Amino acid sequence: MMKNVIEVRDLVVVRGSREVLPGISLDVAAGVTGLLGPSGCGKTTLMRCLVGAQRVRSGSVEVLGEPAGSPPLRTRVGYVTQAASVYDDLTVVENLAFFARVLGTDPGRVEEAVAEVGLGDQRSQVVGSLSGGQRSRVSLAVALLGAPDVLVLDEPTVGLDPVLRRDLWELFHRIAGAGAAVLVSSHVMDEAERSDRLLLMREGRMIADGSPEQILERTGARDVEQAFLHLVEGQEGAR
């Protein structure tokens, strides 16, 4: 049994008058875990809880045995938001050099991170002049700087071409291969099969949890999209 890197218990999050997460529990171990579900199902809110950016109503969130967002975790958890959180008026390298100084990592990591996301040719370009996909890769590179033990990536492959998407998933597996836990969210179901383990989410709840093969076997579906539909229909039939 692998040790859990992330442990969430009975987590309740209310935003405005809406209960976005009505009491969710989950465990994430090392490896690449895909968090899949339609837009608005609470993926981003859950991820914000894991990095300590979200105010929670009740429940507990632990990462690497520490409460989420606590000071010891701030260099060990890498987080990429859905919108690229980088400075548009600085170059790729200037952005990374700044965040590297904040993190206190070796400046040599800057060039490595640039190479890892394949932006070597754009390294001296101002981020504002890059394409959307390139900007989100700069944002990803920032999260890789500190060689974190946990990577929380909110829709990192949205809007990228298939070749880049494949390359990034290979990168996620390489990082996980070195012992890290990588949690990747997506609303595109066909990305699911690239994960070691899948969490299917809908309306703030987990509706399935297992390897892609297990989920397909359990539902008897051809692909994850079918499995998702099958699970949703089963859920509604039970109501």
Next chain:
Amino acid sequence: MSPRVTLAVAGRVLRQVRRDHRTLAMLMVVPCALISLLWWMFEDLDPQLFDRFGPGLLAMFPFIVMFLVTSVTTLRERSSGTLERLLTMPMGKLDFLLGYALAFGLLAAVQSALAVAVSVGLLGLEVQGPVWLLGVVAVADAVLGTALGLLVSAFATTEFQAVQFMPAFVLPQVLLCGLFVPREAMPSVLEAISDVLPLSYAVDAMQELVGAADTAAVWRDVAVVACFALTALALGAATLRRRTP
């Protein structure tokens, strides 16, 4: 708090400003142009008036400009997600605030050096006190503007709103700072309000410095301005939340 992170933030802010040539040029040229305009306007009327209004203007530039620049840039940090990202990293809230204050304080020092050089060197402003103290007052004003800008950016959700805080927060202070009507000649309610507005002390410091060589009074005013700035920074720190709803 760590000096490494504070300096990283300050360096990054300065780099962003340096990249933006137009803003940089405006920051440096506009105060010089306005103070020259003031001098020219009074030239035929009564040159003494320049000595009366000039110091007040020198106090206002760093305050107003840094208030505007800071409120817009920090709002951008909040809305682009870079602030949220930094707060998930090992960055103290004070590192962020002091980094900004340091960067804009430095810019203000250069800006004021230019404006003072033009006023004293070209336009014949007569300063009784030490000229370098004008720079100290200007930097204190700039840090005050930065601190207030950081604070109000928490209450704006768009850049339009942030810019509106300038007439709302800054213009009343300009009107009541004693430049147009001496503060003791105002209706007592307004005088009382003027007493609790930081710009009054900033302008007073400049006027003391130019008119009388009483440096003790200048330092007292600078201390008051610094207290306002520190209070605003502390309140600003309270608006930086690692966890948001």
